[in-house]
Amino acid sequence: VLEPRVRLLKLNADEAPNVSAQLGVRGIPAMYLFRNGAVVAQTTGAIQAEAIVRWPRDHLAPPPS
Secondary structure (H helix, E strand, C coil), X not given: CCCCCCCCCCCXXXXXXXXXXXXXXXXXXXXXXXXXXXXXXXXXXXXXXXXXXXXXXXXXXXXXX
């Protein structure tokens, strides 16, 4: 539904503690949205599947004209 504009990746924080530390993960589950290699949004906590789809769309949407 989100591809090709958004790609979801899953990272096990226990298996990649260095990545978790670099991102400053404060809670699990956590989602980070990157654009051109930079974090543009982040959220922590469990959310419904519909919200997972809506979240990146809301943050990547072009500003209203």
